[in-house]
Amino acid sequence: xxxxxxxxxxxxxxxxxxxxxxxxxxxxxxxxxxxxxxxxxxxxxxxxxxxxxxxxxxxxxxxxxxxxxxxxxxxxxxxxxxxxxxxxxxxxxxxxxxxx
Amino acid sequence: xxxxxxxxxxxxxxxxxxxxxxxxxxxxxxxxxxxxxxxxxxxxxxxxxxxxxxxxxxxxxxxxxxxxxxxxxxxxxxxxxxxxxxxxxxxxxxxxxxxxxxxxxxxxxxxxxxxxxxxxxxxxxxxxxxxxxxxxxxxxxxxxxxxxxxxxxxxxxxxxxxxxxxxxxxxxxxxxxxxxxxxxxxxxxxxxxxxxxxxxxxxxxxxxxxxxxxxxxxxxxxxxxxxxxxxxxxxxxxxxxxxxxxxxxxxxxxxxxxxxxxxxxxxxxxxxxxxxxxxxxxxxxxxxxxxxxxxxxxxxxxxxxxxxxxxxxxxxxxxxxxxxxxxxxxxxxxxxxxx
Amino acid sequence: xxxxxxxxxxxxxxxxxxxxxxxxxxxxxxxxxxxxxxxxxxxxxxxxxxxxxxxxxxxxxxxxxxxxxxxxxxxxxxxxxxxxxxxxxxxxxxxxxxxxxxxxxxxxxxxxxxxxxxxxxxxxxxxxxxxxxxxxxxxxxxxxxxxxxxxxxxxxxxxxxxxxxxxxxxx
Numbered sequence: 001x002x003x004x005x006x007x008x009x010x011x012x013x014x015x016x017x018x019x020x021x022x023x024x025x026x027x028x029x030x031x032x033x034x035x036x037x038x039x040x041x042x043x044x045x046x047x048x049x050x051x052x053x054x055x056x057x058x059x060x061x062x063x064x065x066x067x068x069x070x071x072x073x074x075x076x077x078x079x080x081x082x083x084x085x086x087x088x089x090x091x092x093x094x095x096x097x098x099x100x
Numbered sequence: 101x102x103x104x105x106x107x108x109x110x111x112x113x114x115x116x117x118x119x120x121x122x123x124x125x126x127x128x129x130x131x132x133x134x135x136x137x138x139x140x141x142x143x144x145x146x147x148x149x150x151x152x153x154x155x156x157x158x159x160x161x162x163x164x165x166x167x168x169x170x171x172x173x174x175x176x177x178x179x180x181x182x183x184x185x186x187x188x189x190x191x192x193x194x195x196x197x198x199x200x201x202x203x204x205x206x207x208x209x210x211x212x213x214x215x216x217x218x219x220x221x222x223x224x225x226x227x228x229x230x231x232x233x234x235x236x237x238x239x240x241x242x243x244x245x246x247x248x249x250x251x252x253x254x255x256x257x258x259x260x261x262x263x264x265x266x267x268x269x270x271x272x273x274x275x276x277x278x279x280x281x282x283x284x285x286x287x288x289x290x291x292x293x294x295x296x297x298x299x300x301x302x303x304x305x306x307x308x309x310x311x312x313x314x315x316x317x318x319x320x321x322x323x324x325x326x327x328x329x330x331x332x333x334x335x336x337x338x339x340x341x342x343x344x345x346x347x348x349x350x351x352x353x354x355x356x357x358x359x360x361x362x363x364x365x366x367x368x369x370x371x372x373x374x375x376x377x378x379x380x381x382x383x384x385x386x387x388x389x390x391x392x393x394x395x396x397x398x399x400x401x402x403x404x405x406x407x408x409x410x411x412x413x414x415x416x417x418x419x420x421x422x423x424x425x426x427x428x429x430x431x432x433x434x435x436x437x438x439x
Numbered sequence: 440x441x442x443x444x445x446x447x448x449x450x451x452x453x454x455x456x457x458x459x460x461x462x463x464x465x466x467x468x469x470x471x472x473x474x475x476x477x478x479x480x481x482x483x484x485x486x487x488x489x490x491x492x493x494x495x496x497x498x499x500x501x502x503x504x505x506x507x508x509x510x511x512x513x514x515x516x517x518x519x520x521x522x523x524x525x526x527x528x529x530x531x532x533x534x535x536x537x538x539x540x541x542x543x544x545x546x547x548x549x550x551x552x553x554x555x556x557x558x559x560x561x562x563x564x565x566x567x568x569x570x571x572x573x574x575x576x577x578x579x580x581x582x583x584x585x586x587x588x589x590x591x592x593x594x595x596x597x598x599x600x601x602x603x604x605x606x607x608x609x610x
Contacts (some may be wrong), residue, residue: 004445005553007487010450012545014457016538021461021536026526029466029512033473036504037457040480043496051487056567056575059492060584063576066499067591071598073504077511078605084515085608093526175467216573219494226502230474233509237467249513256506276573 007048014041028092032076039069111209114191118347125346129398136402163335168240171332176238180333180340183231185261186224187347193217194354195279197364197383209364209383210279217278218270221355222263229255230317231344232329239332248329248410251319255310257416262306264424265299268431269359270295282363289370293363298427300360301385302420304396307352309416311345314401318409354386354395361389445486452479466512470505477501491573 014037021034043062050058084090087097127142127149134141142149167176197209214220229252236248270276272295273284285292293300309316319328330341357363364382368374407415456476465471484493515580567578580588 002442003553006446006450007548008549009546010453012542012549013454016542016545017454017461019541020535020538023538024487024531025461027466029508029515030461030469031498033460033469033508036473037460037476040477040600041502044480044483044505047484047489047492050489056579057571057584059489059576060579062489062492063495063580064591067595069500070470070504071594073507074598074602077474077507078602080511081514082605088465090515093529130606172467175471184444215571216494219491219498223498223502224493226498226506227478229502229506230509233506233513234471237509237513245513249510252506252510256503 004048005050007044011041011045011048014038014044026091026093028080028090028095031092032073032080036069036073039065106134106205107211110207111192114196114211115188118188118299118350119343121350122343122346123157125349125394126156126342127153128306128394128399132395132398133402136399157339160339161336165335165337166332167306168332171319172238172241175234177337178273179231179235180337180344181227181231181239182234183344184340184347186231187344187351190221190224190351190355193220193278194351194358195282195363196386197381200381200383213277213279215275215277215280218266218276218281218359221278221351222259222266225351226256226259227346228293231341235333235341236329239329241332244329244331247319247331251312251329254312254316254409254412254416256318257413258306258309258316258420261302261416261420261424262310264421264428265296265303265306266359268296268299268428271428271431271435274345278358278363281359282365285362286365286369289368291360291365291367291369293360296360296427298423300356302424302427303356303360304393306416307356308397308400309412311348311352311397313345313349313397315404315407316412317401318406318412349394349397353397355388356393357386357389442486449483449486453483467509470509470512473508474501474505477505486539489572491576522534 018037018041019035021037022031025031025034046058046062046065048058050056050062050095080090083095087094089095130152131141131149142152145151145155155167167173192211193214195210200206201207222418232248232255233252234248236244236251238244239245270293272292273281275281275284281292288295308314312319330338333341342371362369362385364386366374366377366380366385453476455480456472459472460469460476463472477496481493481496481501484490484496531609567575568576
């Protein structure tokens with residue numbers, strides 16, 4: 001029997017993998033992709049509870065999360081491209097123009 | 101038995117028919133373009149060139165498989181597969197006909213009917229873009245990379261216009277399931293091409309662009325980009341790309357037939373005076389209509405010159421998408437007024 | 440029984456591909472593993488009885504967003520590896536330890552709440568006059584959640600304009 005707790009554990013594991021990706025990697029594109037993993041973990045949680053409670057609200061919110069993720073990916077990648085044109089790097093340790 | 105064996109048999113029949121059909125599409129294209137140019141096309145291999153596709157297939161299978169020196173081997177091998185698989189799995193939801201009785205069992209002439217069938221087709225088509233991007237990237241060479249970026253930009257641009265026209269059809273039919281759309285045309289008595297002519301035109305032009313066919317075949321134009329994204333491919337992998345393009349053509353024809361031309365319905369299904377046409381089975385109507393579309397694809401290639409890339413993108417974004425949006429809004433308004 | 444097999448297989452692949460996304464050195468391979476991950480997540484949605492959301496996941500996430508990532512990765516194709524410069528203030532192993540601690544904590548919370556049966560929420564089941572998953576989601580989107588829907592569409596418009604402005608060479 002697969003209860004929503006199983007889906008919650010899967011979602012938590014995926015979330016933590018995404019957080020590790022954000023913290024450990026230095027390539028900013030990989031960091032963005034780890035953020036997408038985090039958003040997907042949240043979506044899995046929402047849809048699992050929507051299935052348990054037989055209410056489609058969870059899926060509606062998952063659609064909103066996907067829309068926000070699309071907007072964030074577009075703008076974020078635009079920023080990366082603009083930065084790359086100026087400084088020729090995608091390593092976030094080198095993106096320190098505003099440091100004192 | 102009913103759960104596994106019958107769908108498996110249907111899948112086998114459909115896949116085999118598709119692959120044979122795709123191989124003979126090559127011959128059909130060469131013949132039709134030849135006749136349009138007042139020559140005869142392949143005539144030597146077999147009577148009137150009938151065995152030419154078999155000769156082509158044997159030749160391509162026996163050719164040397166070259167992988168470029170510093171190409172990404174896994175991605176290079178996977179790209180033709182990623183291009184071919186979406187073209188084949190779309191057949192799971194296309195209805196070739198209604199029910200038929202075989203050996204005392206009543207079987208439906210479609211592999212399955214999911215209630216998000218049209219959305220499944222669109223999402224699978226959007227995954228098919230990866231084959232082209234990865235083919236150009238994995239070749240580790242300038243011309244294929246440029247060509248693949250151009251081709252994928254073209255594909256994702258025209259996907260928007262095509263999806264908007266599909267939404268208009270969904271509004272009129274009231275369902276996302278392919279079988280329900282045909283049944284809606286049956287109960288309305290009209291093929292949807294008469295109800296949504298602008299959507300049909302946009303879908304067809306978008307379908308030409310989605311399959312990289314002339315006049316939108318700049319990304320694989322031999323004169324400009326030395327063969328486009330499949331320059332570095334040889335042998336069976338090149339054959340897979342080629343076959344994937346023709347399989348996509350057949351998919352677009354089948355979807356256009358189902359959505360706009362009534363699928364398995366006879367012409368004017370509401371007019372009872374024409375019911376003598378009912379002796380022709382539904383799947384025959386489907387095949388005839390799809391064949392008409394395929395012929396138009398080849399006819400257009402033989403006739404029209406190629407668009408330049410910036411003209412192509414301009415048409416996709418500045419002409420087709422606004423027209424599709426206007427069509428959608430007008431359809432919505434009429435639908436609300438009629439309710 | 441079949442659901443359990445499907446769930447464990449899908450979650451195994453989801454987690455394996457997620458780990459591969461985070462650990463692969465080659466960025467293009469990382470993006471490809473992300474696509475596979477999203478396809479398996481879409482299969483999980485289909486298992487959970489949300490076919491509309493599964494199709495949207497493939498169409499928007501795997502077929503749109505990740506294609507965008509792939510484009511940017513190919514445009515930013517660097518000669519020297521981007522991991523060369525290391526920040527001396529970075530504490531990687533401490534980060535790993537903290538993440539594992541948070542995961543264990545989440546697991547304990549989940550197991551604890553699993554042992555206590557949840558009270559039946561009386562008003563949770565929705566009463567919507569349409570049947571079918573797509574129709575239900577559509578009904579909710581256009582009646583109860585219309586304002587968030589409109590705000591989301593405005594957000595997408597703003598993001599589109601922002602992305603075009605950011606990526607232009609000269610304004």
